[in-house]
Amino acid sequence: MRTRTIWTLAGGAWGLLVGLVTALQTAGFLAGVGWLFIFGDDRWPEAANWVLLGLTSIAGLVPLVLLAWLGRRLGIAFESESRQRLRTRRRGWFVFALAVGGLALGVGMAGAGALTERARRADREAADRQYARLVETTHRITGIELAGGTPPAVDVEVTVEGVRAGEYLVDWRLRDAVYDSTLATGSRTLALEEGGAEVGVAIDTAGVRTAYQRYVLDGAGGAVVHEDFELRVTLRPLLTAIEASRLPDERVRNLELGESGLISTRTAPFPVDFELP
Numbered sequence: 001m002r003t004r005t006i007w008t009l010a011g012g013a014w015g016l017l018v019g020l021v022t023a024l025q026t027a028g029f030l031a032g033v034g035w036l037f038i039f040g041d042d043r044w045p046e047a048a049n050w051v052l053l054g055l056t057s058i059a060g061l062v063p064l065v066l067l068a069w070l071g072r073r074l075g076i077a078f079e080s081e082s083r084q085r086l087r088t089r090r091r092g093w094f095v096f097a098l099a100v101g102g103l104a105l106g107v108g109m110a111g112a113g114a115l116t117e118r119a120r121r122a123d124r125e126a127a128d129r130q131y132a133r134l135v136e137t138t139h140r141i142t143g144i145e146l147a148g149g150t151p152p153a154v155d156v157e158v159t160v161e162g163v164r165a166g167e168y169l170v171d172w173r174l175r176d177a178v179y180d181s182t183l184a185t186g187s188r189t190l191a192l193e194e195g196g197a198e199v200g201v202a203i204d205t206a207g208v209r210t211a212y213q214r215y216v217l218d219g220a221g222g223a224v225v226h227e228d229f230e231l232r233v234t235l236r237p238l239l240t241a242i243e244a245s246r247l248p249d250e251r252v253r254n255l256e257l258g259e260s261g262l263i264s265t266r267t268a269p270f271p272v273d274f275e276l277p
Helices: 003-039 046-079 082-137 205-216 241-245 249-257
Strands: 140-148 153-162 166-176 181-192 195-204 223-237 264-276
Touching: 003 046, 140 223, 140 264, 153 223, 153 264, 166 195, 166 205, 181 195, 181 205, 195 205, 195 223, 205 223, 205 264
Parallel strands: none
Antiparallel strands: 140 153, 153 195, 166 181, 166 223, 223 264
């Protein structure tokens, strides 16, 4: 076998090893950028996968071609030195053997990494399925109705429907949308069973009048208030430790931050009619 061929093979083997490592690093970097800054937890479009595959392939092929070319150039240079041809060939075979050994080690490490990534992806898919199932079964607010009552309290009936049995947190906020002022808030925990239920919320109208005078009128009086305030009711599940452990960490954090698909929110007009002397 000619010296240039031996050194081309040696360079190509090292290029394959370096290209494999470069391709894996590039794929990890691009996937991280795509997840952090572009797509997040949303489903990636098919075109993005092809772009990722193309850029990763280029990153792997460049070291392969470059090192194979350098090996060939070295082989051609060594062939011109006829007296050292045998020694040069031996050196080429030695370098080639080192490259093959390193390549085998790299392939083994890549295989182990691929198996680890596959297991991690399987765990993530199972967690995503668990989250989707929880979204489908968690109770949702289906209606808000003023049930009447006498001042200083007005009862509101919140209708909920769902399959998941367990503890929930219901909180509500009454605000004047015109002045963007929160006039009353409240929350409580409740245990819901499978099926529908009605949750009662009592709103202190006397406290609403006081808050309106304080925050909207800056303590002044002489106003007649006849409008619809906005009543916003939110229902969120209180996950058990087992439920939380089966979900992706970011899903649990989003629920804590109030930005989760597990949270049900509904608004309704809350008519008021009072006079502040």
